[in-house]
């Protein structure tokens with residue numbers, strides 16, 4: 001992490017003062033001056049409202065909203081995702097809710113990072129903050145952290161708690177982390193399907209030798225035949241762990257929450273812009289910085305399950 005600039009320190013002090021009442025958490029900030037100046041949070045709220053008042057109540061298609069939002073960032077859809085590439089499109093449709101995050105949050109520059117250098121470059125230039133929550137130090141984009149800490153305060157008032165699940169990896173991850181986590185699902189699944197006779201030793205060997213992007217493509221093809229790579233071998237690996245370079249955690253806009261099963265906790269997180277946007281990934285929350293009532297207008301659709309709701313891109 002970079003050394004905080006003077007303005008960063010000032011801002012940190014302001015926020016620390018804001019959150020002095022919060023229990024068991026220390027907050028650290030590292031931003032640079034330019035980023036601070038370029039992210040006016042108050043102006044963001046206005047933009048959010050402006051962008052949602054003109055659309056009607058009927059379901060809005062994700063790609064329409066995405067185009068509009070990208071245009072405002074001076075980007076086109078092909079800048080973030082190759083529409084000819086089925087894997088990239090699948091990733092966009094599974095994890096793409098992150099692209100409709102409010103303007104104070106910075107979505108990734110593309111749907112799939114391809115190297116550690118690319119991820120580090122992005123993580124270095126964004127406006128980020130760290131906090132120690134019940135002994136775990138996590139890092140998120142500043143706006144996401146600010147709203148998380150507010151949600152934590154609200155939870156405390158209701159005798160609830162919101163804590164990271166599984167250590168520091170609950171929030172910021174590196175490209176290498178996503179590689180390792182993916183391997184932790186991929187390797188056991190290879191062994192399982194080999195034993196079950198659905199994959200041969202040479203197929204497994206070939207699969208393991210592929211470059212990462214091709215490996216993801218091949219895994220998703222196998223899953224179409226029922227050869228699944230999640231932890232229980234009964235669903236897509238994408239709902240268990242993100243393919244390398246695609247995780248929302250790389251963008252510092254995701255947090256795995258220990259208390260995800262508690263509906264009251266989920267409601268509080270939603271009040272502060274945190275929603276579950278990856279179907280079936282139960283503990284995984286994404287910072288959208290949006291209000292629940294606006295999500296449909298932003299091209300997301302609600303999936304209701306017995307374990308609560310998910311907001312995913314409306315692409316059907």
Ligand SMILES: [Zn+2]
Pocket residue numbers: 249254255256283284285
């Ligand atoms: Zn997660």
